[in-house]
Amino acid sequence: MRLAGKTVVLTGAAGILGQAITRRFAAEGANMVLVDRDAGRLAGLAAALPAEAVLSVTADVASAGDMTRVAEAAEARFGAIHVFLANAGIEGMAATMADYPDDLFDAVIAVNLRGVYIGIKAVLPRMADGGSVILTSSIMGMMGTPFNVAYTASKHAVVGIRRSCAIIAGPRGIRVNTIHPGFVDSEMLDRLIAQHADPAASRRGMEHKALLGRLTLPEDVAAAALFLASDESRAVTNHGLVVDCGTLN
Numbered sequence: 001m002r003l004a005g006k007t008v009v010l011t012g013a014a015g016i017l018g019q020a021i022t023r024r025f026a027a028e029g030a031n032m033v034l035v036d037r038d039a040g041r042l043a044g045l046a047a048a049l050p051a052e053a054v055l056s057v058t059a060d061v062a063s064a065g066d067m068t069r070v071a072e073a074a075e076a077r078f079g080a081i082h083v084f085l086a087n088a089g090i091e092g093m094a095a096t097m098a099d100y101p102d103d104l105f106d107a108v109i110a111v112n113l114r115g116v117y118i119g120i121k122a123v124l125p126r127m128a129d130g131g132s133v134i135l136t137s138s139i140m141g142m143m144g145t146p147f148n149v150a151y152t153a154s155k156h157a158v159v160g161i162r163r164s165c166a167i168i169a170g171p172r173g174i175r176v177n178t179i180h181p182g183f184v185d186s187e188m189l190d191r192l193i194a195q196h197a198d199p200a201a202s203r204r205g206m207e208h209k210a211l212l213g214r215l216t217l218p219e220d221v222a223a224a225a226l227f228l229a230s231d232e233s234r235a236v237t238n239h240g241l242v243v244d245c246g247t248l249n
Ligand SMILES: NC(=O)c1ccc[n+]([C@@H]2O[C@H](COP(=O)([O-])OP(=O)(O)OC[C@H]3O[C@@H](n4cnc5c(N)ncnc54)[C@H](O)[C@@H]3O)[C@@H](O)[C@H]2O)c1
Pocket: 011, 012, 013, 014, 015, 016, 017, 018, 035, 036, 037, 038, 059, 060, 061, 062, 087, 088, 089, 090, 091, 111, 115, 136, 137, 138, 139, 180, 181, 182, 183, 184, 185, 186, 187, 188, 189
């Protein structure tokens, strides 16, 4: 098992990608600290795992107090943290700048950027040397769009955090990498394309844009996260791993 004896703190655990990552990592022997603000979905996910290998904490990733509580609870339950996967995120909306509410811009930045920053600040001091930090960015952290500037800016900013934290954590042997999922077959994508004039055509367009002719699956992202969490990626740091079926080309 590739994560036996490792403790993983995962934010956004109750979401579609979080659930796929949880299932994959738990099957590889990890102790999972599941973090989300959705207590109900979190409880359902935790109930499906062996009780001795799971801790769930309801928390807001943008709150320093909450994330300190998460890190302390993880350490108290399992000891040092080996993997921190900052995955919680919100999508904002598919709108041009003229139509984009300023308070929604603030909300997207609070979760997708401040949440990642606050999480690393709380968890990194409690991580074992030689650990792995993984940040969920997006292909929108590598390209522009006229329709969701807040989300695009937040996902680019995550790359800035990666570059800086890879320098900070490198001397402790801690690797810091980003994952850049493409269009994932998920509730988040459904919510976004529901705002398009012809959602079915948008979905087909996304499939056709990918060189592999399909949407990315949550399990594809979980497999990439497993590589970055495991010792198999021990020489990989400050890297952006694109998992998009060839959408960026
Ligand atoms: N779904 C996609 O197509 C796609 C593509 C690229 C990147 N991503 C990124 O992947 C990550 C996971 O996306 P997903 O598809 O699983 O979305 P999702 O909406 O299914 O899950 C996101 C989870 O984050 C939680 N969350 C949101 N704000 C939070 C906060 N302040 N504190 C704690 N938890 C919070 C939500 O409750 C939810 O469970 C996000 O960062 C997203 O931007 C998704």
